[in-house]
Amino acid sequence: MTKSRVNPRYMEKLYTFYSPFYDYVFGKLLGPGRRRAFRYLSCRPHQKVLEIGIGPGSTLEFYPPKTTVVGIDISASMIEQARKKAARLNGSHFDLRVMDAAHLEFPDNHFDIVMAAYVITTVQDPYQVCREILRVTKPGGQIIAVNHTRSRNGSLMGRIEDLLAPVFVRIGFTTDLDVIRVMQDVGITLQQAVPCNLLNTGRIIMGSKPPGR
């Protein structure tokens, strides 16, 4: 499939509704994958990192202090929560903005690292979002997604994920999107995908922008 079944207005409203308690519910559920992903982040001092769909800032505490982190989210209410958290962490190196991941307001080749935790399955056009991620990443830069990704074609699990997709999209994400495939299709070089979270339902997907692209 090329486009997810997501209605962006619905998603924005839903995540705005979730924002005051997101961290207590989904934050904990999705925490192990998120924490583990940061072990693979090759962040050096003074590097620029972009995190798309940052939500209420569940990852902020994992960033090293000398990194410049720009976090964006479509929901103003999520960004408000993330700013409160950044203030508690004394995080002067966080720049948190309301923005659509499908239309990133940054120049080409701008960030050393782009992180996308549990967001690619919440957007209407995952191809467009992955193209934008690739565009703003510097050649050779690191791209990390933490996400559920649809099981392979022909598998029972893949069929179940297709059947469940219309239900789960009401809760806030699709289950029928092969995130790894989308990332590769747009030209992201895949290094590895490591299972994570309860029953290995998630993947830490590590990739990079090809040098010279």
Ligand SMILES: C[S@@+](CC[C@H](N)C(=O)[O-])C[C@H]1O[C@@H](n2cnc3c(N)ncnc32)[C@H](O)[C@@H]1O
């Ligand atoms: C499942 S939450 C993930 C939040 C956080 N990254 C985490 O690790 O838990 C998905 C987030 O993506 C945001 N989002 C959805 N569509 C977006 C878009 N087009 N652009 C930017 N953010 C978006 C939602 O508002 C929400 O905060």
